[in-house]
Amino acid sequence: MLAFELFMQGLVQGSIYALIAVGLTLVYGLLRILHVAHAGLFTLGGYIGVLVTNATGSLALALLTAMIAVGFVGMALYRFCYQPILDRPPYVALIASIGLFIAMEEIFRIIFGPYGLSYTAPPLQAPIILLGMNLKAAEILTMVGALILIGGLGVLAGRTRTGIAWRATVKDPQMAESFGIDIVKVRYLNFFIGSALAAAAGVMVALLNNLVEPTMGSVPSYKALAIIVLGGLGNVRGTLIASLALGVIESFGTIYLGFLLDRDAIAFAFLILVLMIRPQGLVGRSNG
Amino acid sequence: MKSFFGKVPFLALAGVLAAGAAAADTVKIGFNAPLTGFAAADGKSANIGAQLAVDQANAEGGINGKQIELVVYDDQASPKNSVPIANKLIGQDKVKIGISGSYSGATRAAAGVYQAAGIPYISAYAVHPDITRAGDYVFRTSFVGEVQGRAGAKLVGETLGKKKVVLIVLKNDFGKSLANGFKEKAALFGITVAGEYEYSIKDRQFGPIVSKVKADAPEAIYATGYFFTAGPLVNQLRAAGVTVPVIGQEGYDSQKFIEIAGAAAEGVVITTSLDRDSKSPETSGFIAAFEKKAGYKADMVAASGHTAAKVAIAAMRKAGTDDPKAIRDAIASITLQASTGKISFNKLGEVRKDVQVQVVRDGQWHHYSVISDDKLLAPPEM
Numbered sequence: 001m002l003a004f005e006l007f008m009q010g011l012v013q014g015s016i017y018a019l020i021a022v023g024l025t026l027v028y029g030l031l032r033i034l035h036v037a038h039a040g041l042f043t044l045g046g047y048i049g050v051l052v053t054n055a056t057g058s059l060a061l062a063l064l065t066a067m068i069a070v071g072f073v074g075m076a077l078y079r080f081c082y083q084p085i086l087d088r089p090p091y092v093a094l095i096a097s098i099g100l101f102i103a104m105e106e107i108f109r110i111i112f113g114p115y116g117l118s119y120t121a122p123p124l125q126a127p128i129i130l131l132g133m134n135l136k137a138a139e140i141l142t143m144v145g146a147l148i149l150i151g152g153l154g155v156l157a158g159r160t161r162t163g164i165a166w167r168a169t170v171k172d173p174q175m176a177e178s179f180g181i182d183i184v185k186v187r188y189l190n191f192f193i194g195s196a197l198a199a200a201a202g203v204m205v206a207l208l209n210n211l212v213e214p215t216m217g218s219v220p221s222y223k224a225l226a227i228i229v230l231g232g233l234g235n236v237r238g239t240l241i242a243s244l245a246l247g248v249i250e251s252f253g254t255i256y257l258g259f260l261l262d263r264d265a266i267a268f269a270f271l272i273l274v275l276m277i278r279p280q281g282l283v284g285r286s287n288g
Numbered sequence: 289m290k291s292f293f294g295k296v297p298f299l300a301l302a303g304v305l306a307a308g309a310a311a312a313d314t315v316k317i318g319f320n321a322p323l324t325g326f327a328a329a330d331g332k333s334a335n336i337g338a339q340l341a342v343d344q345a346n347a348e349g350g351i352n353g354k355q356i357e358l359v360v361y362d363d364q365a366s367p368k369n370s371v372p373i374a375n376k377l378i379g380q381d382k383v384k385i386g387i388s389g390s391y392s393g394a395t396r397a398a399a400g401v402y403q404a405a406g407i408p409y410i411s412a413y414a415v416h417p418d419i420t421r422a423g424d425y426v427f428r429t430s431f432v433g434e435v436q437g438r439a440g441a442k443l444v445g446e447t448l449g450k451k452k453v454v455l456i457v458l459k460n461d462f463g464k465s466l467a468n469g470f471k472e473k474a475a476l477f478g479i480t481v482a483g484e485y486e487y488s489i490k491d492r493q494f495g496p497i498v499s500k501v502k503a504d505a506p507e508a509i510y511a512t513g514y515f516f517t518a519g520p521l522v523n524q525l526r527a528a529g530v531t532v533p534v535i536g537q538e539g540y541d542s543q544k545f546i547e548i549a550g551a552a553a554e555g556v557v558i559t560t561s562l563d564r565d566s567k568s569p570e571t572s573g574f575i576a577a578f579e580k581k582a583g584y585k586a587d588m589v590a591a592s593g594h595t596a597a598k599v600a601i602a603a604m605r606k607a608g609t610d611d612p613k614a615i616r617d618a619i620a621s622i623t624l625q626a627s628t629g630k631i632s633f634n635k636l637g638e639v640r641k642d643v644q645v646q647v648v649r650d651g652q653w654h655h656y657s658v659i660s661d662d663k664l665l666a667p668p669e670m
Contacts, residue, residue, distance in 0.1 A: 002503045009495030106324060114328035116516065118547045125550070127527055134502075134529040139495075209492040209520040211548045215326045219490045251496040255485065258497075262459055262488040 005133050006251045012139045012208075014247025015146035019201035020220050021227040021239045022150060023074075023194025029170045029234030030190050032090055033082060034225060036097040038198055039217030040104030041077075045070045045199025046212035047108065050117045059123045063203050067196040074195025075188050083187075101221055108214035116213030124207055138207035149200055150240065153193065157236075166190065170234070219264065226271045230282055238283030245282070246270065314357040315350065315610065317342065317600055318377035320398060321389030321593075322365035326489075329516070329544070330589045334389030334412055335360060336582045337593030344577070345601045352608060356601060359383060363390050367397030374401035374409075383407065384610045385603070387596045389589075392416035392461045399426045408603070408616045412596035413538070413589055416461045417668060420637040425616050427637040429595045429628065430561060433462060435667055436537055437469020439559045439643040439659045440510055444470075444535050445477025447645070447657060448557070450508035454501050455484040456494075456521065458539075463512035466537055470510055473664070482506050487513075492520045498528045508532050514539040519548025526552035533557065541588035546651055553648045557656055561628040562591040563644040565655035574627035588628075595626040638667030 020042055027035040045066045052062035081100055085092050124137035157163040168176040169186040177183050201220075206212045227246060231238030246267055253266035261269060274282060319338055322331035342358045350356050359381045363369040370390060377383045378401070386402055386409045388395040395414035402409035403423035411419050411426070415433040420426050431439075444450050453474070457467040467484070474481060483504045485497045498521075501509060511521060511534055518540045525534065526549075538560040546553045566572055574594055578586040603618035604610070623632045629641045643665060647656040659665070 002499060005499035005502075006496050009499055012495060013493060109324060109328055114324075114332055115544050116329075116548075118519075118544075118550075122550055125523075125527060127529060134527070136524075136527040205492070208524075209548075210523055210550060211492065211516060211520055213326075213516060214328075216492070218326070254487070254496040255500045258486050259484075262486065263491060264488060 006255060007248055008133060010248030010251030011244060012142050013250060014244035015143045016201050016205055017227055017247055018150060018240050018243035019146050019197045021224045021243050022236060023198045024224045025228040025231060025234055025236060025239040026190050026194045028228060030187060031082065033093040034097065036221050037077060037100040037104060039221035039224065040101045041070050041074055041195045042198040042202045042220055043108060043217040044073060045202025046206040046216060047112060047117065049203030049206050050119055050212050053123065054120050063200060066199040066203050070199035071192040071196035074191040078187060078191040105214050114214065116211050118210045122210045142204040142208065145200060145204060149197055223267055226267060230271055230274055232281030232283045235283055238281055242282050313354055315354045315604065316357050316359050316381055316383045317597065318381060318383035318386035319358050319360045319389055320363040320370050320373045320394065323362035325364035327365035327391055331389060333587055333590040334593035337578060337590035338387060338389060338597035340577055340581055341594045341597035341601065351601060351604045363394045365391040365394050367393050370394035370398040371401055374398040378405045378407055384612055385600045385615055387600060388412060388414060389593045390414060392419065395419050402426065407612050408619055410596045410600055413592035415465055417465065427619055427633055429599060429631065429639050430592050432638060432667055433465025434469035435665050436559050436643065437466040438473045438664050440535060440537060441470045441473040441477050441479060442659055442661065442664060443559060443645055444508055444510060445479045448508060448533060450533065451478050451480060452482050452507045453479050454482050454504050454506040454509050456497060456509060456511035457484060457486045458513040458517060459486040459488050462539065466512040489517065491517065494521050494524050498524050498530065502528060502530055506532060509534045511536055515542040515545035515548065519545050522549040522556060523552045538588040543585040543587065546648055555648060557645060557647045559643050560588050560646055561644060562586065562588045563655055564646060564653045570625045571627045591627045595628045598626050599624060634667055634669060636669055640667065
């Protein structure tokens with residue numbers, strides 16, 4: 001029974017990782033940039049979620065506002081930060097991204113204060129008993145929400161013309177462009193979707209903890225990098241598997257290895273172990 | 289990974305609020321605290337608390353006719369910043385006494401610098417035992433972690449009468465020294481530890497630990513941490529249907545804890561230094577003045593910053609000179625009624641005072657009991 005509870009808790013955590021890491025792997029797949037500032041967008045999503053919920057009382061509206069607003073901020077980051085340095089070596093973008101992330105954390109602190117924000121009346125805190133286990137409604141929303149959002153992404157990528165253009169651009173940007181695909185539009189779309197997913201994760205984490213703070217992106221900033229490496233850089237399916245696997249492994253590890261390694265150390269030990277056996281990641285590098 | 293994605297050192301001093309060009313005839317008190325980064329909330333409270341003590345003393349005429357100036361630098365709670373700050377305060381700002389409004393890592397590193405320079409240094413609320421061991425110029429106005437942990441054991445085993453306890457331990461020197469003190473005296477109060485789980489300071493999601501604690505079915509939970517970890521923890525424990533008492537410590541001591549944990553905060557009991565319902569004019573006066581100055585409710589960190597600055601000022605007045613040796617001796621022999629109670633120091637420079645027990649009732653911290661047990665609470669002498 002405890003094992004089942006730990007497994008479910010792992011899936012909740014894994015769903016959050018998935019929402020964050022998918023955007024990161026999309027950006028890497030398209031532009032070969034390690035977008036560390038993505039974790040800042042996750043934090044921004046959390047802040048918008050709490051502020052809008054507190055102002056209007058509607059979590060649905062807050063989630064929608066956070067996703068759309070952060071989606072646009074993600075596009076702006078691409079336009080003003082990454083686009084001007086795309087022709088430089090990749091480490092230039094990485095350094096810019098780290099700087100941007102630190103700046104974002106401090107901007108959150110200056111605007112929203114160092115104490116973090118909480119919901120005045122936190123929604124979805126009611127316990128729901130599922131298969132004999134107490135789960136918060138917010139935990140169920142996190143899992144179901146991640147499933148719907150990422151499922152929707154799968155449909156968009158697999159079944160629509162936009163999705164085909166997107167995948168073609170990832171696979172071979174020059175060829176895609178010569179077929180008349182506007183690759184700049186694809187990049188904006190990419191940043192919009194990835195950032196919106198991170199914002200959704202931020203709103204959900206805020207619900208689970210009833211706290212958003214300026215530094216809440218600091219763990220995801222590096223753990224999401226580990227996850228996309230695990231999943232095979234640029235591979236969405238692999239990233240999802242890696243996210244859920246890591247969530248579950250951390251969940252059991254926290255209890256049974258906690259005296260030895262903390263949660264982050266367990267995550268990175270797992271990463272090292274996998275890369276020793278499968279250098280290409282759990283699923284391997286995708287070409288499209 | 290932390291060093292790679294951590295804050296770039298040269299940014300450390302950005303946003304520092306140095307108190308500007310100083311007039312020649314002021315007395316300077318050095319102050320380091322985390323004003324940015326993860327511990328910025330505590331740094332801000334400690335800073336406002338210390339500044340309040342300075343303002344109050346200046347209104348009374350300062351020190352022997354001179355106005356007092358608090359020279360503040362941001363250390364981001366990191367030793368790599370606190371050491372250069374200590375050197376700067378001593379060498380450039382020429383302070384005659386320093387105060388740490390920071391965490392243990394930063395304070396411990398800076399303490400060595402102050403000791404070597406022969407300038408007194410007071411740690412407001414950092415708990416690591418080695419801080420005062422830096423030497424005879426280093427003092428502390430808060431409990432060492434172990435002492436407060438021992439008080440926690442007495443609270444759980446004797447006052448609350450709970451014998452089967454699970455420990456949830458924040459894995460840093462603060463959380464671990466509290467847990468060590470608790471375990472050291474657990475048997476004395478008939479407590480058995482049914483389980484012990486550790487978490488890192490960055491954790492906010494405790495799902496797996498909560499599940500395991502539920503399976504352990506303890507009579508009480510002793511959880512070490514800060515308001516920003518304990519708030520989510522208590523919230524998640526209650527949401528999972530764990531209803532047994534949760535006992536915390538001064539790290540919880542903030543109105544913010546109650547805000548984060550929400551209704552789940554009700555009934556949480558902590559050991560701390562600040563009694564919200566105190567009849568002492570010193571304490572109630574501080575609580576009112578702090579809320580007026582800061583715009584939010586006083587917490588333990590604020591009271592500790594205020595106490596440390598008050599000790600520094602009282603010692604400088606008593607010494608009557610700006611000779612650091614005379615100021616040190618004045619601190620060592622001081623007895624003072626401060627916002628955190630009546631305090632004095634032992635020969636290691638550790639504070640002697642009662643432990644305040646507070647409980648959350650109707651969304652506010654309130655008086656629960658006081659633990660005054662000189663033997664149990666005796667700070668280390670060496």
